[in-house]
Amino acid sequence: xxxxxxxxxxxxxxxxxxxxxxxxxxxxxxxxxxxxxxxxxxxxxxxxxxxxxxxxxxxxxxxxxxxxxxxxxxxxxxxxxxxxxxxxxxxxxxxxxxxxxxxxxxxxxxxxxxxxxxxxxxxxxxxxxxxxxxxxxxxxxxxxxxxxxxxxxxxxxxxxxxxxxxxxxxxxxxxxxxxxxxxxxxxxxxxxxxxxxxxxxxxxxxxxxxxxxxxxxxxxx
Numbered sequence: 001x002x003x004x005x006x007x008x009x010x011x012x013x014x015x016x017x018x019x020x021x022x023x024x025x026x027x028x029x030x031x032x033x034x035x036x037x038x039x040x041x042x043x044x045x046x047x048x049x050x051x052x053x054x055x056x057x058x059x060x061x062x063x064x065x066x067x068x069x070x071x072x073x074x075x076x077x078x079x080x081x082x083x084x085x086x087x088x089x090x091x092x093x094x095x096x097x098x099x100x101x102x103x104x105x106x107x108x109x110x111x112x113x114x115x116x117x118x119x120x121x122x123x124x125x126x127x128x129x130x131x132x133x134x135x136x137x138x139x140x141x142x143x144x145x146x147x148x149x150x151x152x153x154x155x156x157x158x159x160x161x162x163x164x165x166x167x168x169x170x171x172x173x174x175x176x177x178x179x180x181x182x183x184x185x186x187x188x189x190x191x192x193x194x195x196x197x198x199x200x201x202x203x204x205x206x207x208x209x210x211x212x213x214x215x216x217x218x219x220x221x
Contacts, residue, residue, distance in 0.1 A: 001025065001093070002035055003044065003063035004070060006053055008164040011121075011137035012216070016053040024165060064125040070096035071117040071124075072107045078118040079111055085182075086174045088118055089167035105129055120161035120183035120218075137161065142221050144198065144214035148191040157219030159185045165216045172213065179207045181217070189219070 005024055009016040022032045036053065039045045044059035055063055073095035077083040083091060108114070108129065115134040116122055122134035141160045148155060159181055166172060180203030181187060188199045188206075196214040199206025209217070 002032075002039060003055070003059060004066045004096070005164075006045070006055055007060075007063040007067055007124075012163055013138060017051060018053070021053075024168070064128075066096050068123055068125040068128075069099040069104060071121060072104055072114075073099060074117045074119070075111055075114050075123075076107050085118060085177055086170040089173075090170065101129070116183070118183075119167055120159070121163075140220055141218040144189055144196045144209070144217050144219065145211050147219050147221075148189055148196055152191065154188050154190040156186060156188055157221075159183055159187055159217065160220045161218040163216030163218070166213065175207060176217075179203050181207065187219070 002021060002025075005021050006016045008024070009020055014020060018029070018032045018036055021027070021036075022029055025032075027035075036045060036047065039059070040047060043056055044062065046054045046056060048054050070092050073092040074088050077088045077091055077095075078085060108126075108131065113126075113131055114123065115126065115132075122137055124134065127133040144157075147157055160183060162173075162176070162183070166176070176182065179198070180200030181198055185200045188201075190197045192208055194211050195208040196211065197206055197208050198214075198217075
């Protein structure tokens with residue numbers, strides 16, 4: 001989980017610090033420090049001079065493998081099993097450590113070689129399974145706060161990705177789903193103080209999202 005969380009932070013161009021891991025996973029500072037210390041001794045991560053965490057070659061390889069399994073599990077749970085979108089991420093966390101490469105390959109084949117999770121996030125390491133690599137997380141996207149920065153006008157954008165912190169909150173995911181704020185939807189977006197207002201045609205009046213949530217929802221540019 002820690003390896004994948006470091007990779008998640010890197011994806012969104014957030015400096016991986018122990019404090020950020022504590023925030024994302026809800027673990028205490030001492031617990032995070034102890035776990036990172038063990039990972040450092042195991043040669044998976046290096047704590048740099050400025051205290052940011054750098055994955056070693058082995059650590060990055062393991063992180064990519066876990067994230068790939070996680071996002072493929074999400075696709076299977078959403079597309080085949082039909083699990084409610086709000087609970088797919090949480091369930092995939094249980095699957096990511098038990099899935100074999102043989103199962104990964106079968107899921108890819110069965111689902112037509114998907115390159116993104118149900119939340120729009122790229123599935124990493126596909127090239128290791130003989131498929132074309134998915135684009136990087138931040139390629140061609142900005143978050144909602146960036147999209148409305150510097151303008152008082154309502155702008156439109158296609159929802160592309162929901163970052164990891166959003167996926168941890170089933171109630172928030174249900175609200176987003178009810179409002180149509182899902183990958184592929186075209187939304188009208190406007191700044192509202194410390195909130196971003198998002199509305200998708202045909203899905204009610206829209207949602208006011210706090211900036212700390214809106215920074216983890218991405219639209220295409």
